[in-house]
Each structure stands twice: as structure tokens, then as C-alpha cells.
Amino acid sequence: RxxxxxxxxxxxxxxxxxxxxxxxxxxxxxxxxxxxxxxxxxxxxxxxxxxxxxxxxxxxxxxxxxxxxxxxxxxxxxxxxCEIAGQVLEPAGKRMAFLRDRLHQGLLRLNDRIVLNGHPTERLPNTLNVSFPGGSGADILAQMDDVAASTGSACHDRRLAISEVLLAMGAGQERGLGSVRFSLGRFTTEDEIDFVLAKLGQVMKGNR
Missing domain, CATH: 3.40.640.10 (Type I PLP-dependent aspartate aminotransferase-like (Major domain))
Incomplete structure (x- = not known):
């Protein structure tokens, strides 16, 4: 039009x-x-x-x-x-997706009630957004020293309001409140993924 x-x-x-x-x-x-x-x-x-x-x-x-x-x-x-990104686009994407899925599977082993936000396959290879049941994403991140993650998009990560995108997707207030976004990069390592999972395990154990 x-x-x-x-x-x-x-x-x-x-x-x-x-x-x-x-x-x-x-x-x-x-x-x-x-x-x-x-x-x-x-x-x-x-x-x-x-x-x-x-x-x-x-x-x-x-x-x-x-x-x-x-x-x-x-x-x-x-x-x-841009030139470098174009040269490594496919292998870097596969590697980030592998690490993203490693993180996701590790989270589910910690708590199988954790919910994936977004499409299971049609998504970025480097981003994982999940909701922790019965908790606040901000509270979880506050207890995780040396881990950089967010409760919202990069341009709104200091705002405590629930993500409007998640609400529009039908996530609901509780699920939106418990959301955390993890972003990986080309240089993220398996050791860093395991470090995050270990930290989350400690936090979730302490919050029971």
C-alpha cells in the first residue's frame, strides 16, 4: 500500500x-x-x-x-x-546453536519445568530466552556473579517491566516475570556454558 x-x-x-x-x-x-x-x-x-x-x-x-x-x-x-562475519557465518552459526542447545538442555536437567520462549527451531543460533517457573528472572540474575544475561531485550534490559513481546506472544504475567535471555557469541566456549549452568544450579538449589 x-x-x-x-x-x-x-x-x-x-x-x-x-x-x-x-x-x-x-x-x-x-x-x-x-x-x-x-x-x-x-x-x-x-x-x-x-x-x-x-x-x-x-x-x-x-x-x-x-x-x-x-x-x-x-x-x-x-x-x-562484515567481511569476517560472512566468511564464518555457517560454521559459527552451527557452533553457537550447539552451545545454545547445550545450555538449554542443561537448564532442563536443573528444572524440567523451565519454558522455552519462542519457536523451537526458527530462531537465532546464539540466543536463548527461557522462563523460570514461580520466580523472578531479575532475582535469579542478581544472584549470579560473573554472568552477563538479561531479563529483556538489549535496548530495554534495565527496565523492570515484563517484556511486551512475551506478553504479545501470550506468555502471561508469571512467565514474563520469570524470563531470562542468554546471548552467546562466536567466542563463547563450552566451559563458559558449564560455568553458567553451575552458577544457576547453585542459585536454584538455594532458592528451594
Whole structure:
């Protein structure tokens, strides 16, 4: 109907194949730090059928869309990060999915009532979102020293409110309150997965 369609691909680029032609999007954004580029740099795909007003007026930098000196170091870093991500996309994805599933199976051994949030197969290879029954995800994380995880998405992880996405998925208040998101990377190790499981085992044993 002529409405521009934008896709936030921050969590997808570098983990799954992304083809803007197949997706049919008008706009697609990439966050550099999600694929090990410097923080503060990103990329925006704009379809040839779409014209955007300048974000900052003045000089003709970035095809006239944003005036000001470009972050050359960041741009080069993002380009190299994309090149590397493309080279290792398939093996890295398989490895992260293996570690993600190792973590998930370990959690179920600790408590078989833990619920997976999201589709069992159609999901990112590096992300695991689960809900702990009868508890608060924030309380669990508060007891886990040296473990970086979150109770929400990366852009809302300091907010104590229940995830609106989980509620929209029909998770309910209790399940939403008990949710924790674990994110893995290309350099995550099996020892780190086992460390998280050991920490969680201690926390869950202490909370009984």
C-alpha cells in the first residue's frame, strides 16, 4: 500500500543470511557492535525506490543524508567485521546453536519445568530466552556473579517491566516475570556454558 517497511536487523546480521532483495524491505539497519565492529557505527540499507530527508542538514556527506565528517575508523571496522562475519557465518552459526542447545538442555536437567520462549527451531543460533517457573528472572540474575544475561531485550534490559513481546506472544504475567535471555557469541566456549549452568544450579538449589 505504499507504506515504507523498515527491518531492524541488528540481531540477525552476522548470525543468519540476510538478503534485502528476498526480504523485500525498503529500509534495513545494521548495528556494528553486534558483529564485533566498534561501538557507535552502523549501516542503513535504503531501497532505490525510497528517498529520505537528511538527518542533519549541511554538507553532502553520506549521499546528502547526514552532514558531518564520517567516522572513518568505525566504517572500516564495520566493513571488516562484515567481511569476517560472512566468511564464518555457517560454521559459527552451527557452533553457537550447539552451545545454545547445550545450555538449554542443561537448564532442563536443573528444572524440567523451565519454558522455552519462542519457536523451537526458527530462531537465532546464539540466543536463548527461557522462563523460570514461580520466580523472578531479575532475582535469579542478581544472584549470579560473573554472568552477563538479561531479563529483556538489549535496548530495554534495565527496565523492570515484563517484556511486551512475551506478553504479545501470550506468555502471561508469571512467565514474563520469570524470563531470562542468554546471548552467546562466536567466542563463547563450552566451559563458559558449564560455568553458567553451575552458577544457576547453585542459585536454584538455594532458592528451594
Amino acid at each position: 505504499g507504506v515504507p517497511f523498515h527491518s531492524d536487523a541488528a540481531q540477525t546480521v552476522g548470525k543468519l543470511p540476510v538478503d534485502v532483495t528476498r526480504l523485500g524491505v525498503d529500509l534495513l539497519t545494521v548495528a556494528g557492535h553486534k558483529i564485533y565492529a566498534p561501538k557507535g557505527v552502523g549501516a542503513l540499507f535504503i531501497s532505490q525506490d525510497r528517498a529520505l530527508q537528511p538527518l542533519i542538514h549541511g554538507a553532502a556527506h553520506e549521499s546528502g543524508r547526514r552532514a558531518g565528517t564520517e567516522n572513518v575508523a568505525g566504517i572500516v571496522g564495520l566493513g571488516m567485521a
